[in-house]
Amino acid sequence: MFRTALRNVLAHKARLLMTVLAVMLGVAFVSGTLVFTDTFGNAYKNKSAKSFDHVSVALLSDGGSGDEEKQKPRLTDSLVKKAGTLPGADSAIGSVAGFTALADKDGKLVGGEWGTTGANYYPGKGGKDPRYDLVDGAAPKSAGELALDSRTAGRTGYKVGDTVRYSTDGPVRTAKVSGIFDTDEGSVVAGGSLVVFDNQTAFKALNKNQYDEIDVKAAAGTSEASLESAIEKIAPKDSSTTTGGELKSQQDEMIEEQTESMSQVLLIFAGIALFVGIFIIANTFTMLVAQRTKELALMRAVGASRRQVTRSVLIEAFIVGMIAAVTGFALGIGVAVGLESLMNSAGASLPDGPLVIAPTTIVVALIIGVVVTMLAAWLPGRRAARIAPVAAMNSVHATPTMRGLVVRNTIGSVIVALGAVMLFMKDNYVKSGGAGVMLVGVIVLTPLLSRPFIAASAPLLKPFGVTGKLSRLNSVRNPRRTASTAAALMIGLTLITAMTVVATSMSSAINKMAAGSMKADFSVSMANFQPLAPEVREKLDKIPDAEATSPVRQAYGEADGSFTTISGVDPKTFGSLVGLDFTGGSMDGLKAGGVLIDEKLAKDQDLKAGGTLPLKFDDDGKTVKVKVAGVYEGNEMLNGVFAPTSVVDPHLTKVVDKQVLVKMKGGASDKAEDAIVKALGENPAITVQDKDAISNAVAGAINMMLNMLYGLLAMAVLIAVLGVINTLAMSVFERKHEIGMLRAIGLDRAKVKQMVRLEAVIISLFGAVLGIGLGLFMGWVAGGTIADSVSTYAMEVPVGRIVIFLGIAALVGVLAAVWPARSAAKLNPLMAIKSE
Numbered sequence: 001m002f003r004t005a006l007r008n009v010l011a012h013k014a015r016l017l018m019t020v021l022a023v024m025l026g027v028a029f030v031s032g033t034l035v036f037t038d039t040f041g042n043a044y045k046n047k048s049a050k051s052f053d054h055v056s057v058a059l060l061s062d063g064g065s066g067d068e069e070k071q072k073p074r075l076t077d078s079l080v081k082k083a084g085t086l087p088g089a090d091s092a093i094g095s096v097a098g099f100t101a102l103a104d105k106d107g108k109l110v111g112g113e114w115g116t117t118g119a120n121y122y123p124g125k126g127g128k129d130p131r132y133d134l135v136d137g138a139a140p141k142s143a144g145e146l147a148l149d150s151r152t153a154g155r156t157g158y159k160v161g162d163t164v165r166y167s168t169d170g171p172v173r174t175a176k177v178s179g180i181f182d183t184d185e186g187s188v189v190a191g192g193s194l195v196v197f198d199n200q201t202a203f204k205a206l207n208k209n210q211y212d213e214i215d216v217k218a219a220a221g222t223s224e225a226s227l228e229s230a231i232e233k234i235a236p237k238d239s240s241t242t243t244g245g246e247l248k249s250q251q252d253e254m255i256e257e258q259t260e261s262m263s264q265v266l267l268i269f270a271g272i273a274l275f276v277g278i279f280i281i282a283n284t285f286t287m288l289v290a291q292r293t294k295e296l297a298l299m300r301a302v303g304a305s306r307r308q309v310t311r312s313v314l315i316e317a318f319i320v321g322m323i324a325a326v327t328g329f330a331l332g333i334g335v336a337v338g339l340e341s342l343m344n345s346a347g348a349s350l351p352d353g354p355l356v357i358a359p360t361t362i363v364v365a366l367i368i369g370v371v372v373t374m375l376a377a378w379l380p381g382r383r384a385a386r387i388a389p390v391a392a393m394n395s396v397h398a399t400p401t402m403r404g405l406v407v408r409n410t411i412g413s414v415i416v417a418l419g420a421v422m423l424f425m426k427d428n429y430v431k432s433g434g435a436g437v438m439l440v441g442v443i444v445l446t447p448l449l450s451r452p453f454i455a456a457s458a459p460l461l462k463p464f465g466v467t468g469k470l471s472r473l474n475s476v477r478n479p480r481r482t483a484s485t486a487a488a489l490m491i492g493l494t495l496i497t498a499m500t501v502v503a504t505s506m507s508s509a510i511n512k513m514a515a516g517s518m519k520a521d522f523s524v525s526m527a528n529f530q531p532l533a534p535e536v537r538e539k540l541d542k543i544p545d546a547e548a549t550s551p552v553r554q555a556y557g558e559a560d561g562s563f564t565t566i567s568g569v570d571p572k573t574f575g576s577l578v579g580l581d582f583t584g585g586s587m588d589g590l591k592a593g594g595v596l597i598d599e600k601l602a603k604d605q606d607l608k609a610g611g612t613l614p615l616k617f618d619d620d621g622k623t624v625k626v627k628v629a630g631v632y633e634g635n636e637m638l639n640g641v642f643a644p645t646s647v648v649d650p651h652l653t654k655v656v657d658k659q660v661l662v663k664m665k666g667g668a669s670d671k672a673e674d675a676i677v678k679a680l681g682e683n684p685a686i687t688v689q690d691k692d693a694i695s696n697a698v699a700g701a702i703n704m705m706l707n708m709l710y711g712l713l714a715m716a717v718l719i720a721v722l723g724v725i726n727t728l729a730m731s732v733f734e735r736k737h738e739i740g741m742l743r744a745i746g747l748d749r750a751k752v753k754q755m756v757r758l759e760a761v762i763i764s765l766f767g768a769v770l771g772i773g774l775g776l777f778m779g780w781v782a783g784g785t786i787a788d789s790v791s792t793y794a795m796e797v798p799v800g801r802i803v804i805f806l807g808i809a810a811l812v813g814v815l816a817a818v819w820p821a822r823s824a825a826k827l828n829p830l831m832a833i834k835s836e
Contacts, residue, residue, distance in 0.1 A: 020324045021722050023369050027328025030271075031365040032335025038356040039336060041255055052251075054093070054130035055244035056218035057228045059083065061210065062238045073210035074236040080214050084124075086230045088222035093122040093129065095213045098206035099530045100195045101685030102148075103165040104156045109527050109684040111152065111193030116528075117185075118168060118195045120202030121147065130217075132196060136160050137179030140198045145178040152193040153180045166195060167685035168205045169526075169533045169656070207654070275491065278376045306385035313381030317374045325369025329362065412444030428785045435781045439494060442774060446483030446490070451476055453766050464758060467751050470742075471758035474731065475766075482763055485727040488720035489767030489812065490774065493805060496710065496717075497775020500798050502782050503706045509793040511695045516792070517637045518691050520548075520577040520661035521668040522676060527687050531656035536680060543679050545665045545672060548573040551657040555648055558616040559597070560605050565640035566615060567658070568648030577661040580632040585609025589629025596642040598634030607631070615641065617651035624651075635791050668692075720767070721816050728760055728820035736827060743829035753821040760817035761810050768809030772802055 061075050075094065084092030100118025102110045110116060121129050121139045129139070132147070137160035140146050146166070148158055158164060162177045181196065188194045197205055218227045224243040231241050242250075299309060336355070419441055422434025442449075454475045461468030475482055524540065526532050540549050553568035575587035583599055586609075590596060595613065607613060609630055616623040626647060634640070649655050664672040668690040676688050732739070739752060747755075780795055787793040 020320060020327070023321060023324035023373055024328040024331060025718065026372070027325050027365050027369045028331035028335050030368055031329045031332030031361055032338075033332075034361040034364065035333055035336035035355065035357055036340060037260075038358050038361065039340070039354070042354075042356045052244045052248050054091075054217050055215040055247060056222075056224045057216045057231050057244065058242050058247060059214040059216070059231055059235055060240050060242065061212065062240055074239055075211040075214055079234070079236070080211065082234055083214055083216050083231060086216070086227070086234070088219055088227045088230060090217045090219040090222075091125040091130075092214060092216045093124045093131075094120070094199075094211035095122065095131075095215060096120045096202050096206055096208045096211055098208070099168060099526075099528065099685075100205070101167045101527060101683075102152070102156075102193050102195055103684035105158075107165070107682050107684060110156055111187075111191060116193045116195075117187060118166075118197060118202065118206055120199045120206075121196045122199055131185075132181040132183055134179050134181045137177070140175075140178045140196060140201070142198060143201045143204075144175050145198065146175045146201075147179040147181055147196040148177055149185075149188050149194040149196075150180050150182050151188055153177075165684065167683050169207065169531060171533060171535060172681040172683045172685075173205075272491065272495065278372060300385075309385040310378075310381040313377055314374055317377035317381075318370055321370035321373030322366070324373065325366045328369055329365040332365065333357065408444060409448045412441050412448070415441030415444060417441075423781060431781060431785065435778050438777075439491075439774060442770065443487045443490070446487050446770065447479035449770065450479050450482045450486065450766060453769065454482075454762060457762055457765075461758060461762075464754065466747075467755040468758055471755050471762060474735075474755075474759050475762045481727060481731075482766070485723050486763050486767030486770065488723040489717065489764060489809065490771035492717040492720055493768055493771025493809070494774040494778060497772045497802065497805065498778035498782065499706060500801050501776060501779025501795065502786070503702045504798045504801075505779070505783055505793060505796045506786065506790070507695070507702055508796050509790050512792040513635050513637050513790075517579055517635060518577075518661075518694070519579050519663065520550075521664045521672065521690060522662040523659050523689050523694060524662060524676065524680070525659040525687055525689075527685050529658075530685075531654075532659065532686070534655055534657060536686070537657065537660045539679050540660055540662055540676065543664075543675055545675060546662060547665045548576050548663040550574045550577050550661050551645065552659045552661065553645060553648055553652065553655065554658040555652055556618045558618075559601055559641060560614050562601060562604050564601060566617070566648060567640060567642050568645040568652075569642055571644040573663075574642065574661075577663055578638060580630075580638065582630050582632050585628065585630030587630060589627065590642070590644060592627075592629070593644060593647065594627040594629025595644075595647070596630045596632055597628055598639045598641075599631055600634060600639075601641070602628075602631045613641075615643075617648075619653045620651050622651055633791070636789075717812070721812050724760055724764060724813065724816035725819060727763070728756060728817055729823065731759070732756065732820050732824045737833060739824055739827055740829045740831070740833040743827065744833060749825040752825045752827075753817075756821035756824050757814055757817040760820075761813035764809045764813030764816070765806065768806055772805060 059075065059079075077094065080092050080094045083089060097117055097119040099116065101116050104110050121132060123129060123139065128134075132139075134147070135150060137147070146164070148156075148164075153159070158177055160177050160179060163174055164177060165172055165174050167173065183194060185194055196202075202208070216227065216231060218224060224245060228241050228243055235241060299312075300306075333355070416438055419434045419436075419438030422430050422437060425431060425434065454472055458472060461472050464471075524532070524536065534551065537549055537551050540546055550570035550573045551568070555566040555568065557564065557566050569590075571590040571593075574590065580587070580596065584602075585596075587596070589609075595615075597607065597613065602608065605613065607628055609628055611628045612625055613628055614623050614625050624647065626643065632638075662676065664675075666672060673688055673690065677683075680686050680688075743749075743752065776797065783793060783795045
């Protein structure tokens with residue numbers, strides 16, 4: 001049987017090519033993902049490991065530092081010196097770090113995507129800081145100097161002696177580049193920037209009153225454990241110690257978690273591609289088995305058992321799967337290299353490292369390729385073995401039985417009904433599962449659904465005359481084949497349509513929220529939402545065309561036991577800068593010292609306008625009783641408690657703003673925005689956004705994610721295209737005799753090509769209509785869940801994109817039919833009529 005299977009594979013190389021391609025692409029996606037994440041994780045670990053060379057034991061503050069507290073500093077210079085002179089200690093350094101925005105030569109923020117950081121240069125043993133290896137210039141020694149990491153210097157073109165602009169909390173400062181250093185800090189390796197100040201300047205610029213961490217290096221012959229025991233004896237209250245080995249392990253675990261989540265996302269789409277591939281493989285083997293009905297029947301007649309027939313088909317699948325797995329794995333290595341290049345070209349700046357090909361990746365690729373192929377081929381092989389030898393010899397191609405279709409339709413109907421029931425459950429996970437179950441049910445029912453759809457296409461095919469009629473009849477000749485081919489395209493378009501519906505509706509919801517909630521023309525905030533200095537508002541008030549401004553100072557606390565955000569605002573101007581829909585009370589009471597609360601909090605506390613609310617602030621732990629001036633409908637942009645700054649400020653550790661709202665006399669315009677930017681010193685750390693920019697920032701992130709998902713799902717669509725080509729090629733092979741007869745009675749080559757093309761378009765559009773319909777349904781289900789948390793969310797049907805999807809589906813059909821149509825047209829009529 002093995003020799004027989006091998007001969008069949010060699011005899012049907014062309015017909016099995018599409019199956020090999022389908023499996024190969026899926027395996028390539030999986031193996032490429034695994035190789036990429038292993039390579040990325042290993043390189044990141046190696047790079048990060050070097051940053052702990054100077055750390056044997058780290059002393060950490062457990063209670064916060066700098067502007068987050070007003071308590072006596074614990075990790076001080078004296079403690080650093082004390083730790084460095086302990087028995088077994090070689091050296092000790094103190095470390096502080098915080099947000100520092102650096103401007104490039106064009107005034108734009110450097111390292112915005114991955115974070116922009118500032119730190120201190122601590123001159124330890126020999127006057128050097130072991131964290132930063134200076135490659136040019138010298139370490140910073142005064143407030144007018146700083147050092148840059150070499151990667152940032154390379155990207156920006158800054159050199160020693162250049163003047164740079166930076167900001168930590170709002171005001172713009174300038175300094176000269178005193179030196180350039182190499183570092184293996186993870187954020188820098190990943191594309192961020194690192195600015196280093198002298199120790200005293202770092203404390204002042206980063207608003208610190210103590211070190212974040214004290215790193216102690218053990219002397220030769222001293223273990224980390226014994227040094228940790230010595231440091232624990234001098235460690236102040238509310239601090240903890242950890243060894244360098246533990247820090248490295250924690251970072252390795254964090255990196256593994258990050259790469260694992262990335263890997264899981266990519267593997268989901270690889271799984272979708274493989275799932276789509278199963279339909280094509282099953283379709284291919286079904287047709288191959290059908291074409292070899294007489295051959296298999298003869299094998300049965302001369303003594304082959306059912307198991308042997310099934311086994312011969314599975315051996316074929318094994319050979320095909322192994323070839324596809326090996327080639328897919330080789331292609332996967334190229335995919336991994338391509339992914340790395342793509343991310344680096346997008347500015348990710350991934351760490352360098354050798355390509356990692358783990359043995360488990362090789363095993364997984366081989367198992368997936370072989371198992372998926374054999375799994376898809378098992379049912380056709382089993383079905384072939386059940387055909388009686390005498391019955392099979394009477395027909396070249398066994399036709400599907402009605403009994404089988406009835407059973408399939410019954411099972412599909414039950415699955416769809418089960419999915420529908422799950423959709424009405426309250427649990428969101430059950431709802432999501434119900435949508436998935438319905439998708440499976442529709443896939444099972446596709447043969448039943450194909451007949452009415454293709455019948456409905458008759459008016460569209462009528463202008464094509466006899467070729468249109470023949471293409472329609474050929475499409476419904478084998479409902480199972482048409483269904484499985486269309487299902488492959490349907491799955492990809494279902495996911496694409498659902499994601500597009502959700503993304504479009506979400507973008508619209510954000511636009512509605514921004515338009516309805518914000519009367520201000522601009523929102524001014526730090527680039528990465530760090531605290532904003534109050535001086536920023538003072539500068540904005542001095543702009544001649546500024547009509548009204550208000551800070552938004554965010555505090556956290558409890559409202560009679562319920563956690564809430566407490567935002568401090570200017571009671572005189574806040575009402576002209578935001579649009580709140582009140583269900584009770586009004587904005588007027590804010591000026592008298594009252595507060596505004598959202599409807600959710602009011603319901604939780606059973607409060608109405610005029611009631612009294614106790615507010616407990618987290619920063620100082622004090623409680624104040626305030627009068628509720630109004631109750632408003634909250635949303636994702638405006639929620640919680642709004643109180644006058646006079647109520648909030650006394651309870652803040654440090655008075656800083658989350659953002660400043662600005663209303664200009666002439667409204668939002670490029671001129672008004674330019675005036676604000678210039679008033680703030682063209683600060684790279686500060687972002688000025690109007691309502692459209694706020695909406696576009698969210699919509700841009702959604703569209704970027706959507707485009708990435710389109711790219712990933714394109715793999716599944718590509719495999720579906722291969723399925724259409726495969727089905728048509730097999731169909732043409734089966735109908736050689738019929739096509740020969742049509743040619744003999746006068747159907748020319750152009751008409752034969754048109755017949756095959758129309759058949760491809762019908763199958764593709766069937767899959768597309770089904771996929772788009774299911775996608776709209778999935779989007780509606782997902783939207784119901786989102787609407788519970790986003791009040792302005794309403795499902796929107798992206799008609800334009802749906803038309804594009806249908807157009808792409810039709811194009812897929814036309815392109816997929818090129819080779820099969822050409823093969824059909826080139827058939828010699830006499831030779832085709834003589835073939836069986």
